[in-house]
Amino acid sequence: MLVESTAQVKGLPVKGIEQVLTPEAVDFLIMLHERFEIRRAELLKARAERQERIDAGERPDFLQETKAVREGDWKIGAIPADLQMRRVEITGPVDRKMVINALNSGADVFMADFEDANSPTWENVVQGQLNLYDAVRRTITYQNGKVYQLKDSVALLKVRPRGWHLTEKHLVIGDKPISAALFDFGLFFFHNAKELITRGTGPYFYLPKLESHLEARLWNDVFVAAQEALDIPVGTIKATVLIETILAAFEMDEILYELREHIVGLNAGRWDYIFSAIKKFRNQPDVIFPDRTAITMQVPFMKAYTDLLVQTCHKRGAHAMGGMAAFIPNRHDPTVNKMAIEKVKADKDFEARNGFDGTWVAHPDLIPVAREAFDKVIGEKPHQKEVLREEVKVKADDLLNFRIEGSKITEAGLRLNINVGILYLGNWLCGTGAAAIHNLMEDAATAEISRAQVWQWLHHEGTYTAEGETITEERVLQLIKEETGNIKEEVGLAMFKNCHFERASQLFSELVLSTCFVDFLTLPAYKYID
Incomplete structure (x- = not known):
């Protein structure tokens, strides 16, 4: 492996770092950096x-230059046996x-x-790699008055790296x-790639926050380079x-096409x-979103997007x-618990009927709820890809139909966004990336909705609450x-002091x-964590 650059570790010593950042591993990272950093920046x-x-008024649309890909008769590559059932x-x-x-x-x-569920302190990212290293080899244990260790049968492991927009300042x-x-x-x-292959599985990933098929192409090229560098057959990685x-x-078609050797599915994040919808159209005065609780999976732009995803996949x-x-x-709290179960059940029933092959949960108690919803629709089959949703005819205007009838911005919604945004940031600065707040699992994505909405409401003159109060800087402060x-x-x-809530x-x-x-x-926020 030809390495021209040198790497410096800027982070403080962390337990296990010598096992994670070996000279060979660092050389591998340098190779990836040298080959792909310029394209990432572009x-x-x-x-x-x-x-x-x-901002100047351009409306997103399906790309004319990739029409042949959308209309072509092609399929993604083979999906391994252990990735068929993902209920x-x-x-x-x-x-x-x-x-x-x-x-x-x-x-x-x-x-x-x-x-999004991880606060990227240097200790968290290094220890996280070490934890997964041990998990792959089934040697992972944890003691805290009680001994935790793996059962004989465990879930299949997939890993979500951070998005293209972030850097790791410690290397x-x-x-x-x-x-x-x-x-x-x-x-x-x-x-872990070779160890996973030896154990009859493979290196499997989730890829976050892509905004174009060109970003998917970059990931595909990274996958090819990584596999070739370790003499692993191209196509072994699945994402x-x-x-x-x-x-x-x-x-979506184009993203599947760019990664067709390596991709196994899409997820409705x-x-x-x-x-993203709030962020991209934040400066459009005719696109003002109501309270975040009103933006459900049944509103027009969300329904169109999920219908198209199932059909395309x-x-x-x-x-x-x-x-999620x-x-x-x-x-x-039995009352809160009952409400949560009912809401999750309704959500998973909706997804299963819509043609999804599986779903996400954030808590072990919700696994039986989600499984029952999909078992009821799919039965013994591993998935329901025969549901082609050919009746779906989603146009660009459907994906951009942000009208939510009868919903408003409320004083309670504004206050909740502020409360959740500060609570989440405090947890994140304290090293916790997924926090239970008001009986919801908040991560960076949900916190982003909260602060983006407050920004949007504040920066469009004349925006007011249902109670009739104009949203001003003074009121927000x-x-x-x-x-x-x-x-x-x-x-x-x-x-409050230890987790830097101020x-x-x-x-x-x-x-x-x-x-x-x-x-x-x-x-x-990243500059405030070590």
Whole structure:
């Protein structure tokens, strides 16, 4: 492996780092960086240029130059046997106890998440790699008064690296931090690909936040280079792409085509998708979204997107995976628990009837609920790809139909967004990327909706609540002050200080008051974590 650059580790010493960042692994990362960093930067620049055109009035549409791909008669490559049944997938961060519990949960798949459910402290990302290394070899254990270890039968492991927009500041190559996507993918693949193959499975991934088929092409080229570098047959890597940006919804066929040797399905990443819709059209005065609780899977633009996803996947032989219901059980409150179960059941029933082949849950107690919904529709089959949804005729205007009849912006909705945004940021700064807040599992995607909505409401003059109050900077600042005080009472003074909630409040204020919309809240927040 030819290596010209040198790498510097900027992070503090972390237990297990010598096992993760071996000289050979670092050389592998350097190779990926040297080959793909320029293209990554160019694609991020293309995102910014596309946003400028949307701000100027351009409406997204299906691409004319790729019409032949959409109309062509082709299928994706073969799907391995252990990826055929994906009825229920559980997701969560890569901390040691979570990895064990998720693998033991009874789900078909565990998606170990370095992205939205993980706060990327240096300790979290290094320890996360070590945890997965041990999990692959089935040597992982954890003790905390109780001993946790793997059962004989465990869920299939998939890994979600961070998105193209993020860097890993703790590993600098030359004078640039490495792409976080390449760091997460590269280390897991380098250490575990051959071991997984030996054990009869393979290196399987989820790919987040793509905005175009060209970004999918970049991932495909990374996969090819990685497999060739380790002398692994091309096509061994298998990935599922999250369709969680509104621009990617116009290029689902093309994304499948670019990754056709490596892809096995698409997932309807609903929360990031809602955030993306708000973000991309944030400057359009005729696209003002109501309270986030009103943006359900049944509203026009969400229904169109999921219908098209199922149709596109099944036409090409790919799995169509449903998204995450944010409700989580509460074992201490029967009323809340009953409501959560009912809402998740309704959501999963809807997905199964719509033709999805499986779905996501965030809590082990929801696995039987989701499984029952899909078993009832699919029966003993591993999936329902024979459901082609040929009646679906989604046009560009359907994907952009943001009308939500009868829904409004309320004082409670504004206050909730502020409360959730600050609470989540405080948890994230404290090293927790997935936090149970008000009986919902909040991760970076749901927190993004909260702060994006406040920004949008504040920056369109004359936006007011259903109660008749205009949303002004003064009003938002007052609510931020009040909710910060409420949070201090809720979490207690010690946690309020230790988890930097004052800083979280200030950061939230800066994000929503800024004239320029910050693409991802994790970008400015990242400088505050070690």
